[in-house]
Structures are given as structure tokens and as C-alpha cells.
Amino acid sequence: MARINLLDTRTSNFGELIGNGKTYQVPIFQRDYSWGPENWEDLWQDIVSLYEGKSTSHYMGAIVLQNHSTTDKHFTVIDGQQRLATLSILGIAVIQKIKQLVAQGIDIDDNEKRQKILRRTYLSDEDPRSLKASSKLVLNENNNDFYQSYLINFKSPKNIRSLKKSDQLLWKTFQYFSEELDKLTDIATDGFKLAEFLTDTVARKLLFIQINVDDEINAYTVFETLNARGIELSTTDLLKNYLFSLFETSTDLEAAQRQWRRIVNTVPMPKFPDFLRYYLSLSNIRVRSGQLFKIVRKDVMDAEQAFRLLDELEAYSSLFIALGDANDDFWRDLPEAQPFIREINLFRVKQAYPTLFATYEHFESDNFIKTLELISVLSFRHSIVSGWNPNELEKLYNEVAMKVATARIKTPRQVFEVLKKVYVPDEKFQQDFALLTIPTKGQKKLVRYILQKLEEDAAQRSDEMDSFSIEHILPESPNEKWYQDFSDDQIDEWVYRLGNLTLLEARLNRQIGNEHYHDKLKVYQESVYALTQDIATPDWDTEAIAKRQRRLAKRATHIWRSSFAS
Known part of the structure; x- marks a missing residue:
């Protein structure tokens, strides 16, 4: 040095x-x-x-x-x-x-x-x-x-x-x-x-x-030395200044600077380290944030290699941003991807990005869509319902990305064969779904998504249903009548169980407020939603919630199932 x-x-x-x-x-x-x-x-x-x-x-x-x-x-x-x-x-x-x-x-x-x-x-x-x-x-x-x-x-x-x-x-x-x-x-x-x-x-x-x-x-x-001494400097700055130091002519440097600006104008600076990590995962297993600069420095040692890196970063930059936004213009010619992009973002599945980089680049469009669907289903089962640690997926997604990039994986089914060890089996998924609790105060979008998918399956339609309210059958703030059937501890335990939640028109939701179940039941029959009309048990207690959620779990098992699973 x-x-x-x-x-x-x-x-x-x-x-x-x-x-x-x-x-x-x-x-x-x-x-x-x-x-x-x-x-x-x-x-x-x-x-x-x-x-x-x-x-x-x-x-x-x-x-x-x-x-x-x-x-x-x-x-x-x-x-x-x-x-x-x-x-x-x-x-x-x-x-x-x-x-x-x-x-x-x-x-x-x-x-x-x-x-x-x-x-x-x-x-x-x-x-x-x-x-x-x-x-x-x-x-x-x-x-x-x-x-x-x-x-x-x-x-x-x-x-x-x-x-x-x-x-x-x-x-x-x-x-x-x-x-x-x-x-x-x-x-x-x-x-x-x-x-x-x-x-x-x-x-x-x-x-x-x-x-x-x-x-x-x-x-x-300067950056490298200060970083080694513990002064906090961003990976992005380290990378940029290192790459620029490799260009010996002003013409090359100016061209690299223009290309760099195009990249960072696409990928916001706070997101750049993640973008770089996902890109490097196309050829490296389990890339850690602290390794990014070391990996680049080892692989990129002259101006030609630096330009090649910039070319590839620029090529992937738009895809990276589009994976975080289903409404991005990037998907204009591939609208079938949008619902799965929304789901992957809802589930916060960043670990899959290297696989998505590779499959978008190397698969035909229909196989890329199938890969998106597989990752969405797997993520819902693995991380949302069964609550397994999503970080364990990272190594497998990197393995898939590397094998796709080197043509050792050529189809979505082969992707599944690598990932199936973390695909939650039907029996386990159904058991976990039957006990699923999701607080609506912090995860309303996720609850709406689950209820909408269940309703589409029950009613055999896929209409847009943005206007429905989430109805807590046992209310979040119950009136005195509810305490005939529930204790304070039971209310805390059961109010956010999925079996206690349903879809309801906003006007009907305002009408019934936190009234007792017997007063709500007749209003439920006025709803257009099949899941809500199906609520007909004489009383609403913990057993009624558990029984309804077990029925929903059976429905969920075939809704969120990969076609590649046996």
C-alpha cells in the first residue's frame, strides 16, 4: 500500500x-x-x-x-x-x-x-x-x-x-x-x-x-487507510474511489464517472451496498456487507475489469429497483410479474434477489414468472406462516443464482429442487396456519392480502377488493357483553387470530362497531363476501375462532402451494 x-x-x-x-x-x-x-x-x-x-x-x-x-x-x-x-x-x-x-x-x-x-x-x-x-x-x-x-x-x-x-x-x-x-x-x-x-x-x-x-x-x-483505522466510510465511496483510481487517462475517467452517475441516479445511495451485495452473490456464496470492497478489489485490478464491472452494475440497476416496486415501468412488458413482485415485497424477501437477478437474465419470461411465483409461495410458507428464520434462505438463493449463471440450473423445477429443503410441507403449513396470529395495527397490509386471497378462493373470483375493511369479530375494544365469553387474557390472545378476522364493507363495519356477536351476525349476512357470509355459528368463543381458523388453514394449504411440490 x-x-x-x-x-x-x-x-x-x-x-x-x-x-x-x-x-x-x-x-x-x-x-x-x-x-x-x-x-x-x-x-x-x-x-x-x-x-x-x-x-x-x-x-x-x-x-x-x-x-x-x-x-x-x-x-x-x-x-x-x-x-x-x-x-x-x-x-x-x-x-x-x-x-x-x-x-x-x-x-x-x-x-x-x-x-x-x-x-x-x-x-x-x-x-x-x-x-x-x-x-x-x-x-x-x-x-x-x-x-x-x-x-x-x-x-x-x-x-x-x-x-x-x-x-x-x-x-x-x-x-x-x-x-x-x-x-x-x-x-x-x-x-x-x-x-x-x-x-x-x-x-x-x-x-x-x-x-x-x-x-x-x-x-x-486515503479511504482504504482511514477505513482500516476505524473511521466510518461508506462501501460505496470506497468502491467508487478505488474504481476511479484504476483509470489512467482523463477520457476513461470521465466515461467512468458518467457511467457511475447513471448507476447511482438509478440506485439511491443508501441502497447501493445491498445492490452490490446481491450482484456479487451471482458469483460468491454468502457475501457479507463487510466483504464487498475486498471482493471487488480482488476481482477488479485494471481499467478493463473496472469498465466490465460498471457495465454489469448498470445492466442490473434497473432490475434491482424494479424488484422493489411492482408499479415500476420496468414491468410494463411483463405485467404477469407484478402480483408476485407485490407479494415478495410484502413478505420482505430480499434474500431472493440474487436468484431473481440470475433467472431474469438467463430464463425465458414465462420461466422467470414461474420462479417469482415459487419464491412468493415458499416465502409465505417459510417466513410468514411457519416463522422460520429467513436468513437461512440466503445461502440457498446464492447457490441457485450461481448455478443459473453457469447454466447448471435451466428450469424453475430445478430451482425448486435446490430450495425444497426449506419448502414447508402441507401438514406443517396447515398446522401453523391454524394458529396464525397477526396484529393488524402493525401489519394491516399483510392481513388484507391474506383475507383477500382466502376470499378469492372461497368466492371463486379474483376481483380487486381494495375497499373492504378488516373486521375483528371479537373487537379490539369489546363492550361489556363480550366479557360473558372472554376474559382479558383471552381477548389479548385471540383478537388477532386469523380466525377472528374477516372482510366487511366499510359502511357495515361502521354500523356494527364493537357490538356483541349476536348483534353482528345478521349484518354479516348482508355482506357480499363469501368468507363473511359463511360465519353462522350460534356463539363466538375461543372454540368457534379455532374451528373457523382450521377451515381457513385447509383452504390456505392449496392456495399457497407450489405446482412443483408433490
Whole structure:
């Protein structure tokens, strides 16, 4: 490995980073802004704790900078652009509040001075020669135009939905901090306190480990070394910078950068490590997240291999995204796949992605559909009903993917032969289904799916039934009459048993509310749903629920059965 020459490592607060005429450039190929609500909220809570005196400082982690001048004024941001951009936007939100005070006629002269000083300190300096403003932070090519044209200039975009997703996130970051500042009522209408909040809390108490590196060190080597020392850097950044380091000509590098942008514009950055893991599983068994970069580095060692990898990632990127969305345009020419894609997403079956990558690439369309159906049925039996650990499927799905990719598996039946060891047999599935409990409060979509499939089978139709309500025969909040048949413990145990659930029109559901079973029964006969009309037992108790669920279990056994099973 090349020797790493760290120019210096120091602790710096945000004010020291952004002050004294320093400027920061995010590389044009660096990832787009991707922080979301969870990141903003975590940061804001830390800042509020500092403001309220609950803590004296907060470390923001390492920021890695490459210096481009002898004056230590101009830097490329190797790692830390998300945090710098977010804090810059917080500064914009504070300054905007002070500008609003001026517009409202509050302490006009002092607030005018404050907002000008704060803007010059945290956002942009004026060149003493040209008198033109120079932004302290320049984002990547996808985000910089919006940052400079709108945020820095305190302008609101006219049509939020027309913005690219990362620009929408930039704007939502600004809105979030603006709203949170309003909640700090002791400072929201006081320019002095707003300025103090930015300069004394945000700028002085947020600390970074600042690492400056020599110009000659390429980004890949820096990332690899820092990662080995325990500084958290993303696999995506490691991969990207390593691949770019393999290209010796500017023409090849620019072509690779364009291709990389196409890939990450398709696959969002938070999903990229999973995408890479599923792709690598086409040729490696049980790929772990921590192994991704090592595997790529071992297999890709020159520009030709790097281009080949980029080509294949780009080819699979659209399929990866489409597997997570049944309504994606990708399925326009293969609509038969959509119901199974919905089911696989409902069951959260990510382990099957390598198999789906391989079978989509190597099978005819009808055999790919059959594979989708097999995986859906197997997943429902294995993970949803019988509750087996889905992680044990990963090795088998990787095995299938590798065998499909090398033509050792050519048909869906051969896929089943590998997977049948985790295919739950009918007898076991029926027993488990007869005891299935699913809380509707957290898994309503899954309950609706199961009831709809049961109803379609009972009524021998496959109509869209989006309008039905889930009826708890024994209600979630039963009235006093129900306690004649159920104790508190029995209510907790049986209310979410599948045998206690049925489909009902919304108007009828509102009509019967939490009434007793005898009052509900006549309304059930008015329903158009076959499963509901079939409820006719004289009383509703634990035995009635169990008996109905055993009948549903028999029906479920042939609904969710693979045609390849004996």
C-alpha cells in the first residue's frame, strides 16, 4: 500500500472550518445529498442539547479534506460533504429568520447588520478586488445549482415536485430547520439570540476531527487507510474511489464517472451496498456487507475489469429497483410479474434477489414468472406462516443464482429442487396456519392480502377488493357483553387470530362497531363476501375462532402451494 502522508489531524469546530476565507469543493462525481428526516432529527436534538446546556460539545466525526493551496484556504471534501451541507443549510435557516425580522420592522438596523455578518461568515465572502460573492461551499454538479441559485439566495422553488430527489431533500432540510427554529420560542423573534444560537452553539460546540491529506494521495488510498483505522466510510465511496483510481487517462475517467452517475441516479445511495451485495452473490456464496470492497478489489485490478464491472452494475440497476416496486415501468412488458413482485415485497424477501437477478437474465419470461411465483409461495410458507428464520434462505438463493449463471440450473423445477429443503410441507403449513396470529395495527397490509386471497378462493373470483375493511369479530375494544365469553387474557390472545378476522364493507363495519356477536351476525349476512357470509355459528368463543381458523388453514394449504411440490 502507498505510504499515507497525513499533513495534520486536529479537532476543529464548525466555525473554524468555515471561517477565515476557507472554501470547500465537493468533487463533481461525489454522491448527491442524501440526508433525510432521521439524520436531521438526530443532529437537531444534539444541537438543542448543546443550546440548553445539557452537554458542552458534540463530535460530528471525521471530515477528510484535500488541500489545494499553500495557504490552507481551498479544499476538496473527500468525506464529510453531507454534514457540511446540512450545517450550511441550518445557517441559511437562521439567517433567513433574521431577514424576516427585518421585513417585519423588528430592530431593523441591527438585524440588517447581523444577517450581513452571518452571511459573510458562514455562507459567502466578497472578493475585495471584484466585490463578487464567493460561496464557501460548492456542492457536486447535481446539487450545486439548486444550492447556489435558491438556498444561498434565500429563494423558494416554484415547483418542489419538479426538482430532482436530492434537491428536494436539500429544500426539505431547510424547511425542517426553519420549523424547528420556530419552536424555540425564546429565540425565534430575537435577532440577537438567533445570531448567538448560530455563533455560540452551532459554530463553537459542534466539533470535527479534521484530517488534511496531501495532494498526491489518491482518494482510494486515503479511504482504504482511514477505513482500516476505524473511521466510518461508506462501501460505496470506497468502491467508487478505488474504481476511479484504476483509470489512467482523463477520457476513461470521465466515461467512468458518467457511467457511475447513471448507476447511482438509478440506485439511491443508501441502497447501493445491498445492490452490490446481491450482484456479487451471482458469483460468491454468502457475501457479507463487510466483504464487498475486498471482493471487488480482488476481482477488479485494471481499467478493463473496472469498465466490465460498471457495465454489469448498470445492466442490473434497473432490475434491482424494479424488484422493489411492482408499479415500476420496468414491468410494463411483463405485467404477469407484478402480483408476485407485490407479494415478495410484502413478505420482505430480499434474500431472493440474487436468484431473481440470475433467472431474469438467463430464463425465458414465462420461466422467470414461474420462479417469482415459487419464491412468493415458499416465502409465505417459510417466513410468514411457519416463522422460520429467513436468513437461512440466503445461502440457498446464492447457490441457485450461481448455478443459473453457469447454466447448471435451466428450469424453475430445478430451482425448486435446490430450495425444497426449506419448502414447508402441507401438514406443517396447515398446522401453523391454524394458529396464525397477526396484529393488524402493525401489519394491516399483510392481513388484507391474506383475507383477500382466502376470499378469492372461497368466492371463486379474483376481483380487486381494495375497499373492504378488516373486521375483528371479537373487537379490539369489546363492550361489556363480550366479557360473558372472554376474559382479558383471552381477548389479548385471540383478537388477532386469523380466525377472528374477516372482510366487511366499510359502511357495515361502521354500523356494527364493537357490538356483541349476536348483534353482528345478521349484518354479516348482508355482506357480499363469501368468507363473511359463511360465519353462522350460534356463539363466538375461543372454540368457534379455532374451528373457523382450521377451515381457513385447509383452504390456505392449496392456495399457497407450489405446482412443483408433490
